Amino acid sequence: MKTDLTDTTASKINKALVKARRAIGTPAVGMVLTLVIVTDEENAYDALKAAGDASREHPSRTLVVIKRVSRSPRDRTQSRLDAEVRVGADAGTGETVVLRLYGEVVDHAQSVVLPLLLPDAPVVVWWPVNAPLDPAKDPLGALAQRRVTDTYACEKPVEELAARADAYTPGDTDLSWTRITPWRSMLAAALDQVACEVQGVEVEGEEFNPSCELLAMWLADRLGVPVKRSRSGGPGLTAVRMDTDCGPIVLDRADGSLATLSIQGQPKRAVALKRRDTAELIAEELRRLDPDDTYASALRYGVERLKSSASERAGAPAKGEREAVPAPVESAAKAPAAQATAQAPVKKAAAK
Numbered sequence: 001m002k003t004d005l006t007d008t009t010a011s012k013i014n015k016a017l018v019k020a021r022r023a024i025g026t027p028a029v030g031m032v033l034t035l036v037i038v039t040d041e042e043n044a045y046d047a048l049k050a051a052g053d054a055s056r057e058h059p060s061r062t063l064v065v066i067k068r069v070s071r072s073p074r075d076r077t078q079s080r081l082d083a084e085v086r087v088g089a090d091a092g093t094g095e096t097v098v099l100r101l102y103g104e105v106v107d108h109a110q111s112v113v114l115p116l117l118l119p120d121a122p123v124v125v126w127w128p129v130n131a132p133l134d135p136a137k138d139p140l141g142a143l144a145q146r147r148v149t150d151t152y153a154c155e156k157p158v159e160e161l162a163a164r165a166d167a168y169t170p171g172d173t174d175l176s177w178t179r180i181t182p183w184r185s186m187l188a189a190a191l192d193q194v195a196c197e198v199q200g201v202e203v204e205g206e207e208f209n210p211s212c213e214l215l216a217m218w219l220a221d222r223l224g225v226p227v228k229r230s231r232s233g234g235p236g237l238t239a240v241r242m243d244t245d246c247g248p249i250v251l252d253r254a255d256g257s258l259a260t261l262s263i264q265g266q267p268k269r270a271v272a273l274k275r276r277d278t279a280e281l282i283a284e285e286l287r288r289l290d291p292d293d294t295y296a297s298a299l300r301y302g303v304e305r306l307k308s309s310a311s312e313r314a315g316a317p318a319k320g321e322r323e324a325v326p327a328p329v330e331s332a333a334k335a336p337a338a339q340a341t342a343q344a345p346v347k348k349a350a351a352k
Helices: 010-023 041-054 103-116 157-166 181-192 210-223 278-285 293-301 303-311
Strands: 002-005 033-039 060-067 080-087 095-102 123-126 146-149 172-174 198-205 227-231 237-244 249-252 258-263 269-272 323-325
Touching: 002 010, 010 080, 010 095, 010 103, 033 041, 033 103, 041 060, 041 095, 041 278, 060 103, 080 103, 095 103, 146 278, 157 172, 157 210, 157 293, 172 293, 181 210, 181 237, 181 249, 181 258, 198 210, 210 227, 210 237, 210 293
Parallel strands: 033 060, 033 123, 060 095, 123 146, 146 172, 198 227
Antiparallel strands: 002 080, 080 095, 198 237, 227 323, 237 249, 249 258, 258 269
């Protein structure tokens, strides 16, 4: 069921939501959170589709904030709020309100969103594109427990990743980090199968891919060994090679779907490692509402390296040439064996 409201207010939108729920026979509110999507008209459809698919796992009230650009100085002084209320089959398993802001109200989106938040429910704000440099200080971001960005959608993702590190606040996360969850899980499982010392790592993937950078920084941060970045034609991450005193461990994914795990002395194994769509990524992020300390540690580890790399990008080495990531000063002892999970693999001590 869809209801269009022109030149409306938050009070009228709330009344339209109640009326729509009663019309379809579901007067109770059974949603677990409020998802606020801040986007533009061009990307609104894709973001809405992803949120609708994710709502099957996380029933939520989805508020889509679209800030429309006024064409004339006169229009910019006139405020207007248009809304589209969707309930039932048109909104997945939750409710959707598309808010289009015009004029001066564009600068006060939080005053429109605040009355529409579900009471006593967590709030997640997601910027599919054009995220603020400091999400926690954004007026909409300040309303949320979790703030989701996507550096992969930026024009200069590596520089954007460095800015995320500078402005990090507990509760921030990025879909570029979510994309490497299966890789981190598989690498942690591989290290659990051997009793070897990791001596060095190489991460291979597309140039300017923030997920590749994050995986390299995470490995360097947790293992305490030198990590090299090499470039490939993609798609995305293509391989991780870990040199150990027992032989190499290689996770290779050439086609973006099926990967091969090779461990010295064991038969090769095919593992599913497909590239996931946005709906799966946002659904994963909605499963946890606490700060991701592992992401924060990996992000902060690479700040200086990312900045220096970005400034020297004009004289970068040729394709395929490796780029070193400095090893941390601290030993890998800060990652205890008990943390050898998908969140943090650790170096295996050589068997006595």
